[in-house]
Amino acid sequence: MTLDAHQHFWKFDPVRDAWISENMSVLRRDFLPADLAPMLRQNGMDGCVAVQADQSETETRFLLDLAAQNDFVRAVVGWTELRAGDVETRLEYWSQFPQLRGFRHILQGEKPEFMLDPAFLRGVGALGKKGFTYDILVFPRHLRAVRIFLQKFENQKFILDHIAKPYIRRGLIAQWKKDVGALARHPNLWCKVSGLVTEADWKGWRQRDFKPYLDAVFEAFGSERVVYGSDWPVCLLAASYAEQKSILDAYLNTYSPAEKAGFWGNNGAAFYRTE
Numbered sequence: 001m002t003l004d005a006h007q008h009f010w011k012f013d014p015v016r017d018a019w020i021s022e023n024m025s026v027l028r029r030d031f032l033p034a035d036l037a038p039m040l041r042q043n044g045m046d047g048c049v050a051v052q053a054d055q056s057e058t059e060t061r062f063l064l065d066l067a068a069q070n071d072f073v074r075a076v077v078g079w080t081e082l083r084a085g086d087v088e089t090r091l092e093y094w095s096q097f098p099q100l101r102g103f104r105h106i107l108q109g110e111k112p113e114f115m116l117d118p119a120f121l122r123g124v125g126a127l128g129k130k131g132f133t134y135d136i137l138v139f140p141r142h143l144r145a146v147r148i149f150l151q152k153f154e155n156q157k158f159i160l161d162h163i164a165k166p167y168i169r170r171g172l173i174a175q176w177k178k179d180v181g182a183l184a185r186h187p188n189l190w191c192k193v194s195g196l197v198t199e200a201d202w203k204g205w206r207q208r209d210f211k212p213y214l215d216a217v218f219e220a221f222g223s224e225r226v227v228y229g230s231d232w233p234v235c236l237l238a239a240s241y242a243e244q245k246s247i248l249d250a251y252l253n254t255y256s257p258a259e260k261a262g263f264w265g266n267n268g269a270a271f272y273r274t275e
Contacts, residue, residue, distance in 0.1 A: 001046050001047070001265045001266065001269055001274075001275065002044055002045045002046045002047075002264045002265040003045065003046065003047050003048065003049065003074065003228070003264070003265040003268040003269050003272075003274060004040060004045045004047070004048040004049070004228065004229060004230045004232070005048070005049045005192060005194075005227045005228060005229045005268035005271070005272065006049060006051055006161065006162075006192055006194040006195075006227075006229025006230065006231055007036060007048050007049070007050060007051065007229065007230050007231065007232040007233075008031065008050065008051055008052075008053045008231075008232070008233065008234065009031055009032055009033065009036075009050055009053075009062075009063065009066055010030065010031055010053055010054070011030045011032070012027075012028055012029050012030050012031075014028070016054055017053075017054070024237055026233075026236050026237060027233060027234065027236065027237065031232075031233045032066070033066055033069070033070040033072070033073060035233075036048065036232060037070070037072060039232065039241040040072060042241075042242070043241055043242055043245050046072070046265065047071075047072045047073070047074040047274065048072060048073055048074065049073075049074060049075045049076070049077060049101075049229075049268065049272055049274070050063045050066060050067060050073050050075070050076050050077070051076075051077040051104060051135065051161075052077060052078050052079045052103075052104055054079070055079050055105065055106060056079060057078075057079065057080055057081075059078065059079055060076070060078030060079055060080065060094070060100070063076045063078060064076055064078070064097050064099060064100060067099040068099070073099070074099070074269075074272070074274040075099055075100075075101040075102075075272040075273075075274050076097075076099050076100050076101065077101065077102045077103065077104050077133070077135050078094070078100055078102075078103055078104075079103060079104060079105065080094060080103055081123075082103065082105060082119075082120055082122075082123025082124060082126075082127075083117065083119035083120050083122075083123055084119075084123070085119075087122065087123040087126050088126050088129075091126055091127065091129075091130045091132065092130070094130075094132075095130045095131075095132075100132075101132065101133055101272045101273060101274075102127075102132050102133030102134055102135060102157075102272070103127065103132055103133075103134055103135070104134065104135035104136075104137055104161075105120075105137075106137055107136065107137050107138050107142060108137050108138050108139050108142070108165070112141065112142045112144070112145035113145065115142070115145055115146070115149045116145060116148060116149060121149075121152060124153065124156065125152075125153065125156070127156060128153075128155055128156045128157070131273075133157045133158070133159065133271065133272065134156060134157070134158050134159075135158075135159050135161050135192075136158055136159065136160050136161060136189075137161040137162070138160075138161075138164055138165070139164070139165050140164055140165065140166060140167065140175065140176045140179065142164075143164060143176070143179035143180070143183065144179065146160075146164075146179075146183060147179070147182055147183060150183060150186045150188075150189060153188070154188065155188060156188060157188055157190075157271065158186075158188060158189045158190070159189070159190040159191065159192050159227065159271060160180075160183065160189060160190070160191045160192060161192050161194065161195070161229075162192060162194050162195030162196075162199070162229075162231065163180070163191060163192070163193060163194075163195070163196070163213060163217050164176065164179075164180060165195065165199050166199060166213050167199070168196065168199040168200040168205075168209055168210065168213060169199060169200055169201050171209075173212055173213065173216070176213075176216075177216045180216060180217065180220055181216070181219075181220045183220075184220035184221045184225075189225070190221070190225040190226070190227055190267070190271050191217055191220075191221045191225060191226050191227065192227045192228075192229045193214070193217060193226050193227065193228055193229065193248065193263070194228070194229030194230065194231045195229070195231040195234070195235070196210050196213070196244065196247060197235055197237075197238035197239040197243075197244050197247070198231065198234055198235060198237050198238050200238065201238075202237055202238040203238075205238060205239075207247060207250055210247055210251070211251065214248075214251050223255065223259040223262055223263065224262060224267060225267065226262075226263055226267060227263070227267045227268040227271060228248065228263055228264055228265070228268065229268075230244060230245065231244075248263075
């Protein structure tokens with residue numbers, strides 16, 4: 001099985017989607033399953049995981065509706081207010097939807113200390129009781145806080161989105177590599193190899209730009225805890241679906257068939273239970 005474990009759908013709303021600025025005009029339209037399906041087929045992908053882009057329960061319902069209507073949408077990573085006093089009740093409600101496998105908060109938009117807030121920690125701590133995963137979306141400046149955060153949860157399944165968005169465009173790697181290596185020591189943390197091209201020079205990236213970062217991630221997590229994600233349609237800012245995938249095809253050229261099968265689908269299917 002092959003699986004794109006990170007992509008988004010939306011019906012573009014200029015107010016809600018204010019993060020899509022004028023210089024990101026390629027994204028200022030609707031992106032729905034009918035748009036993604038041919039991209040998946042052309043690139044040998046059997047299915048995908050739809051990840052929230054808006055922090056609302058309306059977004060979670062929207063993605064679940066799309067998953068119910070499209071078999072290739074194998075799982076959903078939604079949003080709910082994990083700081084809510086009734087978080088257990090909320091999670092009990094969401095547990096009735098089998099395609100909802102996990103949750104995410106856009107931590108990259110918060111101060112690092114947000115993830116250490118007692119109310120947020122309590123909410124994350126409730127996820128595992130219902131079998132939910134958690135996607136960690138952060139910038140490198142958050143990684144020291146992530147280290148403290150992970151120490152509080154030994155059994156909760158986590159995945160680090162976009163390899164924590166290193167500064168590929170600027171060629172900065174030393175501190176990010178050190179921090180990611182420390183995080184990878186937690187066996188319950190996986191890493192999503194996604195979002196690379198948008199952290200590089202959108203117009204002038206080269207294959208060689210990504211190798212040091214990929215080397216660091218594969219060395220830290222091994223081939224069993226790395227998961228492929230396209231970050232479509234956000235990747236279109238810098239590359240087509242096929243172009244972003246080609247970076248990883250080339251990188252994995254020397255890996256074994258089993259390691260490739262893990263990366264392109266089996267690892268993601270195991271993490272999100274889409275097998």
